[in-house]
Amino acid sequence: MWKSILYKEWLKIRWFAFIYAALGILVVGNIFLKVQHDFEFSQAENYWYSILFQGNQFYEYSLFKFVPLLGALVIALAQYFPETVNKRIKLTFHLPLNENKALLAMMLFGAFCLLAIAAVLVVLFTGLSGMYFPSEIIQSALISVAPWFLCGFTVYFLTALIVLEPVWKYRFLYLLVAATLVPIYLQTAAARAYSPALPLLIVFTVLLSVALLFSGYRFRKGEM
Amino acid sequence: MVKISRYILVFTAIIGLSVVLPQFYRMAFEKPTKTPLIQYSCIDHDFMIFRPDADDKWTNREGTKLTREAYEKKLPLMYTRQLVMDGTMPDSINGQKINIQHTGIFRSIFRITPDEIHAPKPKLYPLFESKSGRANLEMPGDFFRITWRMEFIDAKSNKILEEKSRMFSAVLYNRGFKFPAKSINGIPTTRKSCDEGYLVIDSANQLFHVKMAKGVPFVRKVDLPGEMKFKTIQCVDFSDQLYYAYLFTENNELYVLTPYDYMLEKFEVDDINPDEYEIRIYGDYFNFNVITIGSGFIRTQVLNRDHNKVDEYTETRPTYQSSSEGKLAQFLFPAELKITDDKSSFVNFFLTVSQSYWWLIFSLVLIAGQYFIIRLQKKKSEPKLLT
Structure with a gap:
């Protein structure tokens, strides 16, 4: 039964997951195409200097900041919007399974897909960075991009919450909460500036993962 | 589990709104306050004050109103160009004949703010050749770190330069340096008059001067x-070349650290806390x-050139909390959660709790209002019996 539920989730999101992964790989590739070009044209030492002392954040190129957010939004919509059409999610709730566990399994599957794509992108990013930069610059870059990927997870959990919520008034209120929370992950800051905030941001993101249960509960209750 | 998810939602809303609502309020109502410029006059031996947003912009310590011209005449070493242009630059001050070119050499401006102290610091630095024989400094092709040894990394190949690393590490080790470095302080730019390398604090809190002269290490x-x-060491590049750096202690x-003899000379000032206050030093x-x-x-x-205190002046300034809009904010919000702070370049959760308890009244009014709304809604939804 569980396998079938996960397979159903996979069928819903697979193309969107592939598109997100492909877009992410293209963006990372484009970033390092630019790095390679700048290395050639402005000399390696000047390029390092611009990163270390002049605030050049090479990883911000190609709007990389918004790629995890967009990917998560698309995957969450692909996964949960079909469930609201004709209230199909109720079919899942009628299965001989614990309803909360079924919802959590759906959410964990989506989150796992996001995590897998994030891992691919981070490994690719780190590997390519290693060709041009020493560990200090790579570490700074990874700390700086970490909130963007956490933002992706937050957007995924909040989108699931909003899409599954049956009452429009509540949807709007959740949207307001999302609008206050998401910018916290996307502040313009110096490299490594996010390092003290990262542990708390991780806690928030993990906590938000169970928020979806509340919408599921209201759906089951038949709130209109 | 469903209950927990509900609490999490409420908690998330509280976090998000405590960031956004006070921020919107500040953007809408906060008024800027301009910092006055307080300078010591070598003519009157008194403080001259310029308040940009006051009606009487230029005054002395007692509040005597001055014209702009009179104010500038009291500070001839600050407004030298203007006074020379007006033909009112004095020939001598305090009985000493003034040579404009010579006095200009001793002019220095330094400024540091808490957000520069609390900021992510780079972990790699360029070590310039301090005796290249060239008029201008040139960017080296490698950068160094001081971890378990001093390592130079070639930027082009991204590989460690073993020979240079061993040479510098050995000299540091022989001079008693305890690896790794706690802080590396210098002016890592080619846009300075000359290179004096870096002042490095080692893991045993010892201070070292490290530079490169004709390709070989200089460590003192x-x-x-x-x-x-x-707390911080701020290297300076002033035209008088009298100091390597300003050093702010815990x-x-x-x-100040003097060149050649490496003497630490104390400025007879107190409460110089760059963690909390903006510090400006005009010489x-x-x-x-x-x-x-603050x-x-x-x-x-004010200090004389021997670093002894001559005089001092303190003035209070209005703060956001003491302003009417700040007081209203304390009535509306129990706390303010900020993601960025004036005193830090880091992104973090900076919580400022309201100093008064007026917000309790406002919160109680809101709770009572909500209670009546819920009661009204319940009454409306009660089924009416047909008689």
């Missing part, structure tokens, strides 16, 4: 009195003006 240990620890004292031919600007005050301590 600086003798520190007692267990001196530094107990809020200020020192001229006669005096140093050491200015600390929340609600500005203080100028």
Whole structure:
């Protein structure tokens, strides 16, 4: 039964997951195409200097900041919007399974897909960075991009919450909460500036993962 | 589990709104306050104050109103160009004949703010050739780190330069340097008059001067009195070349490090806390003006060129909390959660709790209002019996 539920989730999101992964790989590739070009044209030492002392954040190129957010939004919509059409999610709730566990399994599957794509992108990013930069610059870059990927997870959990919520008034209120929370992950800051905030941001993101249960509960209750 | 998810939603909403609502309120109602410029006059031996947003812009310490021209005449070493243009630059000050070119050499401006102290620091630095024989400094092709040894990394190949790393590490080790470095302080730019390398604090809180001269390491240990620890070391490149750096200690004292003899000379000033206050140091031919600007005050301590205190002046300033809009904010919000702070370049959760308890009244009014709304809604939804 569980396998079938996960397979159903996979069928819903697979193309969107592939598109997100492909877009992410293209963006990372484009970033390092630019790095390679700048290395050639402005000399390696000047390029390092611009990163270390002049605030050049090479990883911000190609709007990389918004790629995890967009990917998560698309995957969450692909996964949960079909469930609201004709209230199909109720079919899942009628299965001989614990309803909360079924919802959590759906959410964990989506989150796992996001995590897998994030891992691919981070490994690719780190590997390519290693060709041009020493560990200090790579570490700074990874700390700086970490909130963007956490933002992706937050957007995924909040989108699931909003899409599954049956009452429009509540949807709007959740949207307001999302609008206050998401910018916290996307502040313009110096490299490594996010390092003290990262542990708390991780806690928030993990906590938000169970928020979806509340919408599921209201759906089951038949709130209109 | 469903209950937990509900609490999490409420908690998330509280976090998000405590960031956004006070921020929107500030953007809508906060008014800017401009910092006055307080300078010591070498003519009157008194403080001259310029308040940009006051009706009487230029005054002295007693509040006597001055014209702009009179104000500038009291500070000839600050407004030299204007006075020369007007033909009112004095020939001598305090009985000393003034040579404009010569006095200009002693003019220095330094400024540091808490957000520069609390900021992510780079972990790699370029080590310039300090005796290249060239007029301009050139960017080296490698950068160094000081971890378990001093390592130079070639930027082009991204590989460690073993020979150079071993040479510098060995000299540091022989001079008693305890790896790794706690802080590396210098002016890592080619846009300076000359290179004096870096002042490095090692893991045993010892201070070293490290530079490269004709391709070989120059390492000199600086003798520190007692267990001196530094909040920050700010290297300077002033035209008089009298100091390597301003050194701010953990107990809020200020020192300068002199070149050649490596003497630590104390500035006779107190409460110099760069963690909390903006520090400005204006030097001229006669005096140093050491200015600390904190929340609600500005203080100028004046020293002579021997670093002894001559005079000081403190003035209070209005703060956001003391303003009417700040008081209303304390009535509306129990706390303010900020993601960025004026005193830090890091992104973090900065919580400021309201200093008064007026917000309790407002919250109680809101709770009562909500209670009546819920009661009204319940009454409306009660089924009416048909009689």
